Amino acid sequence: MANTDAIIGWKTITFGCHVMEPGSSVKFRTGDWRSQRPVIDKEKCIKCGICWIYCPDMAYIQTEDGFFEVNLEYCKGCGICAHECPKNAITIVPEEG
């Protein structure tokens, strides 16, 4: 969490609390609170992209070979991708430590 104490007061907060910068949600690391993560079995994966479509935090990225990878900065571990994968190629495993 950013140290807002140091930067925002009621006089300096934006008008109407609007966020004036588009696309700023990339700054919000939704992976912060993850307690489990998806692990993909490339043997089973058919590169359909269902996981990429369903992920609520757009954490999936397609790599050059057509497979999908998770960006753990944003993956919050909700498990939706594992639930939706038609090939059961995704397993949710607990985060260690």
Add this chain to the structure above:
Amino acid sequence: MAKRVGIEVSIALAEAVKLANVDVIPAYPITPQTHIVEHLSEVIANGEVDAEFVPVESEHAAMSCCCGSSAAGARTFTSSSSQGLLLMSEILFIPGPMRFPIVMAVVNRALSAPISIWNDHQDIMSQRDIGWIQTFADTGQEAFDLTLHAFRVAEDRRVSLPMIVNIDGFTLSHVVEAVELLSQEEVDQYLPPFKPRYRLDPRKPITMGPVGIPEVYSEAKVAHNEALKASRRVILQGWKEFADLFGRQYNPIETYRSEDAEVLLVTMGSISETAMTAIDTMRDKGQKAGLVKIRLWRPFPGPEFRKAAGKAKILAVVDRCLPPGAICGPVGAELRSLFYKVPGSPKIFNFIAGLGGRDVTVERFEEMVDKATAFAKKRPKELYEVIGVREK
């Protein structure tokens, strides 16, 4: 040129909205507000004003739609009453902090149960803390003038806050009065086009309504509250310019024969008209009674009220709302706070009157003044009394 006509007050108010060249009206009908939006839907259908009328499925949707259209930069109006205002409640708290200058006419009506379509102030008092600027009209002329003033103030870039004009249901909304309707040229002179500070625009995207995490929520709330308090200057300026152009001067607190008064009645809304007659009657009898009317309810004009109360020894404060289990009515409580421990402050007694359309007559006002005078000598058990209620 302005023209003086006999007109139903609801229609006069709707004419003000039309003359304000409104862009969007999302509305849902409810008694006694219906005539206002009915008339506006007609003038839009007739092509008299280039606006969008959105016949929404509920008041909750009406206010949601108002927020969206105001965010997109459209001059937005709606109107509601009673249960309808309560159905809006969830959304009513949103345009204030988000700085959407929506204008709404609230045609005050009692709340169920029991079912009542008649007038009192329970609806707006239940929504007192929604963070809108709120004024009260006593007459048809005021309803017309204050509506134009509301657009002017709400949309001023220094303010950018939603604003309510309250008019009493039936006793004001449905009566035919002589009202001087301003011409389009006159209104255009007073009310500039709406130019919002920010609006939703795909070419310049911004986010409105993000989450307020604990680190910024307090700051956001204080920023809104300070903006509401600071709107006072623009409210006064809006009234002054109105007076300069059209000759009718409005003030946050109005007085009637109050200069040397020992007892002051305090009222809000159309019963003030009857209260003035009561003051005349009492003055004729030699009683030193006067009247103070609250026109601006939020932000509350504390300094102006203190000045208006002058050297009066007793305030007989009328509330049109009975908050169950409270120490006294909302206006009574406001004034007790205002004067608490202020040296030389008046004794304050609170009367709940005119609930659910019960008439408040000249005699009732005289009774309040007499009772307040007696209470000043012998302190009553309760801080308020419900006037005219049958004790049997």
